[in-house]
Amino acid sequence: MSATLDKTHDERILRTSPLRRLLSRPEFGSVVGALAVFLFFAVAADGFLRASSLGTVLYASSTIGIMAVPVALLMIGGEFDLSAGVLVTSSALVSSMFSYQMTADTWVGVGVSLLVTLAVGAANGFVLTRTRLPSFIVTLGTFLMLTGMNLGLTKLIDGTVSTKTIADMEGFPSAHAVFASTLTVGGVDFKITIIWWLALVAIASWILLRTRAGNWIFAVGGNQDAARAVGVPVTRTKIGLYMGVAFGAWISGQHLLFSYDAVQSGEGVGNELIYIIAAVIGGCLITGGHGSAVGSAVGALLFGMTSKGIVFAEWNPDWFKFFLGAMLLLATLLNTWVRKRAEAAA
Amino acid sequence: MTLVRLTGVSKHYGTVRALEGVSLEVHAGQITCVLGDNGAGKSTLIKIIAGLHRHDGGTLDIEGEETVLNSPREALDRGIATVHQDLAVVPLMPVWRNFFLGSEPRTGLLRRLDVDFMRRTTHAELLRMGIDLRDVDQPIGTLSGGERQCVAIARAVYFGAKVLILDEPTAALGVKQSGVVLKYVAAARDRGLGVVLITHNPHHAHLVGDRFVLLRRGTMVGSHTRDEITLDELTSQMAGGSDLESLRHELERG
Structure with missing residues (x-):
C-alpha cells in the first residue's frame, strides 16, 4: 500500500535473523542441555562413552x-x-490378568488391554471437556482411582500385590518379541522399546507439523476460544490427545509386562511427573500452544543420560532427583528466556 | 445491492429489552457503521447478524430472502463473517497456520496439509490487502494489533465472505494503528464486500462510513447516509447532545 507501511515491515523482517530462528525452535534449550550433560558425564564417568553404555542409556x-x-x-x-x-501399570495389569483369567493366549489380553486403556484415556478427555474442570483436577482424580484399583483389584483377583506369571502361555514368546526383545547391532544390545520410541517421535512430529490435527492441537492449546470460533473441533481434539497418552501407556504397559512375566500392581506412581518434566525440558510450554515431539525425545534422552551417567560415575543414585530438579529449573528458565527473546514483539 | 437488511429488529433477554426496533442496511461495496456507547446494544445487534443469537421481532433479510440464523456456521455459510476484537487469532502459531485454521487445505494420499499452498496463498492474500509480509512463518503474536486485524479480515475475504462484521476493530489501537486498520477496511470494501463496522468512535466512522446507525440504550436514535450528516452532528448525536451539555455544566469550575 503506502511506502511508509512497507518500510516498517522491512525493518521487522530484518530483525528475524537465522540465529533468532534457531533460538525460537522449541527444542533448542534442551539440545544445549543434552550436549552439556553428555560432555559432563563423558568426562566425569568412566565407561559412559563405551558402546555398550549407549544401549543402556537409550533404553x-x-x-x-x-x-x-x-x-x-x-x-x-x-x-x-x-x-x-x-495408567501404564493398569494397562499391564489388565493385559496380564485378562490373559490369565479368561484365556490362555497373551495376545487376547494385549488386545483387551488396548481397548480398556484407550477407554480410560477417552474418559479423561470426555470428563474434562464436559465438566470444564482443570485437567489437573480431572486427571488427579483418575490417578487416585487407578492407583486404588490397581492394588485393590489385583489383591482381590490374585490374592497378592503382583500378578501370576503368564510366561508359559500361548503367544508369550511373540508378544515378548514385539514389546520387550533385544536386538544386537554391532555387538551392542538395543532394546526394541528404542524403535517404538523413535517411531512414535516420527509419527507425532508428522502429525504436529503436517496434518490438520496438528494445526488443531497447537490451536486448542494456544487459544481455545479463537480455535472454537473458527470451527476447530476442540472437544474431539482434546479427547484424541488423551487417547494418544493412553496409547503410549498401552505400549509401555505391555513392555512392563513382557520384560518379565508378571506385574507389581503398585508401580508407576510418580512417573507421570517424569513424563511431564521430559516434555517441559524439551521445550513444551506448560500453558500450551508451543512445543515439539522431538523436544520431548531430547528431554527423555537427558533423563536417560543422567540416570545412567550417575551409575557409571559410581555416585549415590539418590542424587538423580537433585539433578532432575536442577535441570528442570534451568531448562524452563532457558526456554522462557529464549522464547521471550525470539518472540519479543517489535 | 442490499446484502443484509434488518427491519424493526428487537431482542429481549428475559425481561431485559436489549434491542428494540432497529433497522439497518448493508450494501455491497459500502460500509455501514453502527455507533453507540457501552450498553447501547451494538453487541446484541452484531450477534444477531452473526448468527449467535436469534432475533425476537422484526425481520432479517439476507440477499432479499427473509431468514432466521440459528448458528455462526449458518451465517458463515451465507457469507457473513465476523472478526471479533479479541478472539481472532492464536498468538504463538505462524501467520499461515492462523490464516487457514479450521479450514485447512489437504493434499495427497495421506491427507497431509498443503503447506506450500498455504504459505503462498497467505502471502498473496495479505499482499492483496496491502500488507507485504515476507515471513509468513513468524508467530502471529509478533504482529501489531492492527496487522492481526488485517490478517483476520484478509482471511474472511479469502474464504468467500460477502458481508464482513468488524467488532470494534480500532478500540484497543493507537491513532496510527487505527488508521492502518481503517485502510484495510476500505480495501475490503473496494473488493466489493458489504462491511458492518461497530465502533464508539465517530471520527473513525465518519472517515470511512457510507451509512450510520446510532444506538442508545437498545433503541435506534438515528440512521443517516453519508451526505445527510457532518462529523460534528454525528459526534454530538453519538454522545447525546443534551447529556454532553449537562456534563459540561457539571464540570464547569466555580
Missing part, C-alpha cells in the same frame, strides 16, 4: 520417551495427564 531414555511424546502433544494442546504413570 532408559526410551521407557520415558514413549510416554513423553504423547504427554508433550497433550501439553501443547494445553492439558496435563497426571494419571499417565499409573
Whole structure:
C-alpha cells in the first residue's frame, strides 16, 4: 500500500535473523542441555562413552520417551495427564490378568488391554471437556482411582500385590518379541522399546507439523476460544490427545509386562511427573500452544543420560532427583528466556 | 445491492429489552457503521447478524430472502463473517497456520496439509490487502494489533465472505494503528464486500462510513447516509447532545 507501511515491515523482517530462528525452535534449550550433560558425564564417568553404555542409556531414555511424546502433544494442546504413570501399570495389569483369567493366549489380553486403556484415556478427555474442570483436577482424580484399583483389584483377583506369571502361555514368546526383545547391532544390545520410541517421535512430529490435527492441537492449546470460533473441533481434539497418552501407556504397559512375566500392581506412581518434566525440558510450554515431539525425545534422552551417567560415575543414585530438579529449573528458565527473546514483539 | 437488511429488529433477554426496533442496511461495496456507547446494544445487534443469537421481532433479510440464523456456521455459510476484537487469532502459531485454521487445505494420499499452498496463498492474500509480509512463518503474536486485524479480515475475504462484521476493530489501537486498520477496511470494501463496522468512535466512522446507525440504550436514535450528516452532528448525536451539555455544566469550575 503506502511506502511508509512497507518500510516498517522491512525493518521487522530484518530483525528475524537465522540465529533468532534457531533460538525460537522449541527444542533448542534442551539440545544445549543434552550436549552439556553428555560432555559432563563423558568426562566425569568412566565407561559412559563405551558402546555398550549407549544401549543402556537409550533404553532408559526410551521407557520415558514413549510416554513423553504423547504427554508433550497433550501439553501443547494445553492439558496435563497426571494419571499417565499409573495408567501404564493398569494397562499391564489388565493385559496380564485378562490373559490369565479368561484365556490362555497373551495376545487376547494385549488386545483387551488396548481397548480398556484407550477407554480410560477417552474418559479423561470426555470428563474434562464436559465438566470444564482443570485437567489437573480431572486427571488427579483418575490417578487416585487407578492407583486404588490397581492394588485393590489385583489383591482381590490374585490374592497378592503382583500378578501370576503368564510366561508359559500361548503367544508369550511373540508378544515378548514385539514389546520387550533385544536386538544386537554391532555387538551392542538395543532394546526394541528404542524403535517404538523413535517411531512414535516420527509419527507425532508428522502429525504436529503436517496434518490438520496438528494445526488443531497447537490451536486448542494456544487459544481455545479463537480455535472454537473458527470451527476447530476442540472437544474431539482434546479427547484424541488423551487417547494418544493412553496409547503410549498401552505400549509401555505391555513392555512392563513382557520384560518379565508378571506385574507389581503398585508401580508407576510418580512417573507421570517424569513424563511431564521430559516434555517441559524439551521445550513444551506448560500453558500450551508451543512445543515439539522431538523436544520431548531430547528431554527423555537427558533423563536417560543422567540416570545412567550417575551409575557409571559410581555416585549415590539418590542424587538423580537433585539433578532432575536442577535441570528442570534451568531448562524452563532457558526456554522462557529464549522464547521471550525470539518472540519479543517489535 | 442490499446484502443484509434488518427491519424493526428487537431482542429481549428475559425481561431485559436489549434491542428494540432497529433497522439497518448493508450494501455491497459500502460500509455501514453502527455507533453507540457501552450498553447501547451494538453487541446484541452484531450477534444477531452473526448468527449467535436469534432475533425476537422484526425481520432479517439476507440477499432479499427473509431468514432466521440459528448458528455462526449458518451465517458463515451465507457469507457473513465476523472478526471479533479479541478472539481472532492464536498468538504463538505462524501467520499461515492462523490464516487457514479450521479450514485447512489437504493434499495427497495421506491427507497431509498443503503447506506450500498455504504459505503462498497467505502471502498473496495479505499482499492483496496491502500488507507485504515476507515471513509468513513468524508467530502471529509478533504482529501489531492492527496487522492481526488485517490478517483476520484478509482471511474472511479469502474464504468467500460477502458481508464482513468488524467488532470494534480500532478500540484497543493507537491513532496510527487505527488508521492502518481503517485502510484495510476500505480495501475490503473496494473488493466489493458489504462491511458492518461497530465502533464508539465517530471520527473513525465518519472517515470511512457510507451509512450510520446510532444506538442508545437498545433503541435506534438515528440512521443517516453519508451526505445527510457532518462529523460534528454525528459526534454530538453519538454522545447525546443534551447529556454532553449537562456534563459540561457539571464540570464547569466555580
